[in-house]
Amino acid sequence: MxxxxxxxxxxxxxxxxxxxxxxxxxxxxxxxxxxxxxxxxxxxxxxxxxxxxxxxxxxxxxxxxxxxxxxxxxxxxxxxxxxxxxxxxxxxxxxxxxxxxxxxxxxxxxxxxxxxxxxxxADEMDEMKTICDCGRKATMNMRVDAHNRKVTEGAQVEIGGNARYRSVCGRCFRQG
The missing domain is CATH 3.40.50.300 (P-loop containing nucleotide triphosphate hydrolases)
Known part of the structure; x- marks a missing residue:
């Protein structure tokens, strides 16, 4: 993301x-x-x-x-x-x-x-990079609720943009 x-x-x-x-x-x-x-x-x-x-x-x-x-x-x-x-x-x-x-x-x-x-x-893959709020490389997609809290359960697919998901690093993903 x-x-x-x-x-x-x-x-x-x-x-x-x-x-x-x-x-x-x-x-x-x-x-x-x-x-x-x-x-x-x-x-x-x-x-x-x-x-x-x-x-x-x-x-x-x-x-x-x-x-x-x-x-x-x-x-x-x-x-x-x-x-x-x-x-x-x-x-x-x-x-x-x-x-x-x-x-x-x-x-x-x-x-x-x-x-x-x-x-x-794939014969070839290019990773496109973005950053986490903490400044590290973001590698995960964290779903959040209306209060910006991490969501850990639910359907695999739920369409949403920045209001529902945040690009985060592994540490921030684990810390929630």
Whole structure:
């Protein structure tokens, strides 16, 4: 959270398109923080994109379209294991790069299923860094309640921005 993933995705899309290449950009339908179907940077830039759901078949969506140069996925932690495998297949058997941006773990420090499969199959990973309030590198996402107290139980997925989550270091995550 708050590391600039969506900003980086929008920049990559711009770079491809500036050179005359077409990209397809996806975000999770369930993420409605800025309206459905948008990749939005906290810095302001926003772009309408396609949405994926649990049953989205990326191989079927891509078909045999050689005009697409790259697939970009925001909120990739919400991909299913099968969808990550499909993106891996597109990258390796159709030479179609798939660049995914998302969180590694949830508010309890557990891997999201999509993130786990991405970690297993990714050819390359770049960690985007942000800092904790204490100044250390933030590596965890802490869910907080209306009084800014750590929440330790609940559904793995609860959509929310800075009002519900804080990017924290391991020490602040453990101290709560």
């Amino acid at each position: 708050n590391a600039g993933k969506s900003t980086a995705l929008l920049q990559v899309a711009h770079n491809y398109e500036e050179r005359g290449h077409r990209v397809r950009i996806f975000t999770a339908r369930l993420d409605d923080r800025f309206g459905r179907g948008f990749v939005t940077s906290r810095l302001g830039p926003q772009r309408e994109v396609e949405q994926f759901e649990a049953d989205t078949d990326f191989i079927a969506l891509m078909g045999d379209n050689p005009a697409i140069a790259c697939i970009l996925v925001d909120e990739a932690q919400f991909l299913s294991k099968q969808q990550v495998q499909q993106l891996h297949e597109l990258a390796h058997l159709r030479n179609l790069p798939a660049i995914c941006y998302g969180l590694r773990t949830d508010f309890q420090g557990e891997l999201f299923p999509g993130s786990a499969t991405l970690l297993a199959l």
